Amino acid sequence: MNKILNFLGLMKKAGKLVVGDEACYDSVRTRKAKLILVASDASPNALNRAKGYAGETKGGYIKLPATKSELGQIVGRESCAILAVTDKEFAEALVKKLPPECLFAKEEDKKKNKQNSEGERGEL
Numbered sequence: 143m144n145k146i147l148n149f150l151g152l153m154k155k156a157g158k159l160v161v162g163d164e165a166c167y168d169s170v171r172t173r174k175a176k177l178i179l180v181a182s183d184a185s186p187n188a189l190n191r192a193k194g195y196a197g198e199t200k201g202g203y204i205k206l207p208a209t210k211s212e213l214g215q216i217v218g219r220e221s222c223a224i225l226a227v228t229d230k231e232f233a234e235a236l237v238k239k240l241p242p243e244c245l246f247a248k249e250e251d252k253k254k255n256k257q258n259s260e261g262e263r264g265e266l
Contacts, residue, residue, distance in 0.1 A: 146239055147208060150179075150225070151216045153236075160219045163191060166226040168199035170195045175226040177201035177233035181210040184223040192224050201233050204244055 160169045160250040180192045180203055189205075196203035206213070210221035217225070227233040248261040 146206065146236070147216050148207055149236060150213070151241060152166055153227060153229070154217050156229075156232070158227060158232050159217070160226040163188070163221065163224050166192075166195055166224050169226045169228055170198045174228045175199050176230050177227040177236070178203035179225040179227065179236075180205045181213050181221075181223045181255075182207055182208045184237050188223040195224075195226070204237070207241065207244055211221075221233065233243060 150159060154161070160166050160175065166175065166178065170178075175195065176199060178192050178196045178199060178201070180189055182205060184192070184205075192203045210223050213223075213225065214221040227236065
């Protein structure tokens with residue numbers, strides 16, 4: 143867990159991590175975001191926004207094993223629910239560092255989308 147938080151701090155110092163909802167939206171809109179990151183205790187609304195943003199990126203989104211306050215400490219805020227990685231190499235390196243259960247959110251959504259495209263009803 144500390145390795146992940148330290149790596150996020152490195153990305154922030156390198157200027158490759160966008161912090162907060164509006165900034166993430168801007169990075170998605172300008173096609174700079176490569177991966178969306180969400181805190182483990184993010185609200186359902188924040189999670190839905192992150193999923194929407196991830197639909198615009200090739201990298202998707204990942205639910206991190208860190209709380210909003212832990213992410214906030216890394217990026218210099220009180221709390222932070224949504225982050226965006228703007229560098230492809232950093233995004234790939236982060237995915238390699240994450241435990242498999244964190245990647246589940248991304249794969250689960252792909253399965254749901256595939257099922258919905260095959261004619262099955264999804265949850266409302």
